[in-house]
Amino acid sequence: MKKYLKFLVVALVAVVAAHLVPLFSHGDAAAMALAVAPAFASFANLRNIPEQLANPAGIRRIGVIAIKDLAANVLDWPRVVGATTDVNLETMEITLALPVAQGKTVAVIEPADNSAFADFENQGDRYYQSYKIAMGFDIAGLTKAQSIEMRKFLNTGAIFFVEGHDGEIRVYGSKLAPIVLKSKGSSGKKGGDKRGYSMTGDNDSLMTEPPFYPSTLALPGMFEVVV
Numbered sequence: 548m549k550k551y552l553k554f555l556v557v558a559l560v561a562v563v564a565a566h567l568v569p570l571f572s573h574g575d576a577a578a579m580a581l582a583v584a585p586a587f588a589s590f591a592n593l594r595n596i597p598e599q600l601a602n603p604a605g606i607r608r609i610g611v612i613a614i615k616d617l618a619a620n621v622l623d624w625p626r627v628v629g630a631t632t633d634v635n636l637e638t639m640e641i642t643l644a645l646p647v648a649q650g651k652t653v654a655v656i657e658p659a660d661n662s663a664f665a666d667f668e669n670q671g672d673r674y675y676q677s678y679k680i681a682m683g684f685d686i687a688g689l690t691k692a693q694s695i696e697m698r699k700f701l702n703t704g705a706i707f708f709v710e711g712h713d714g715e716i717r718v719y720g721s722k723l724a725p726i727v728l729k730s731k732g733s734s735g736k737k738g739g740d741k742r743g744y745s746m747t748g749d750n751d752s753l754m755t756e757p758p759f760y761p762s763t764l765a766l767p768g769m770f771e772v773v774v
Contacts, residue, residue, distance in 0.1 A: 678753035
């Protein structure tokens with residue numbers, strides 16, 4: 548009887564294997580890859596920047612593009628997880644240039660002096676953590692042209708390219724996890740007060756801190772790669 552039960556178990560395993568192997572060999576390799584946990588990365592030494600190297604705070608320029616202006620056939624960008632990704636997590640650099648739609652480009656924002664900020668943090672209890680990004684800036688003035696431009700941000704998801712004074716550009720947001728800015732205008736109360744717009748936005752559903760956009764990839768509107 549025991550030998551008979553053992554034979555049934557072996558036969559059942561063989562039948563299951565015969566059905567599963569073809570399934571994964573005909574296009575479902577990506578599903579299998581997603582089910583495998585990423586390799587654990589052990590801690591390495593963590594240090595400050597080298598001595599005699601400047602570390603200037605602040606933001607020089609901000610690029611922005613609406614997610615509607617990305618190529619329609621691109622589900623997400625930059626992708627951090629999945630069978631194929633757009634970010635090298637070992638270098639934290641983006642590996643695929645911004646996939647803009649035909650005729651679209653990145654717009655450049657020049658914020659008021661010392662007003663722009665871009666922050667990120669991981670939050671939540673253990674096993675529930677994710678990354679939150681937040682940014683904002685001021686625009687001096689309350690002109691008609693500025694009012695028209697501000698209207699375009701209403702309920703519009705966007706990806707931002709934040710350039711620091713060190714020349715590095717980091718990408719805030721993605722097509723599936725964009726930032727939606729909120730604007731607030733202020734007239735000021737007296738001469739010398741700040742009169743203009745304040746823009747802020749955030750998203751707390753990111754898989755990593757903002758990745759770096761390398762100078763080897765074109766970024767239309769901010770810089771082109773010289774060949």
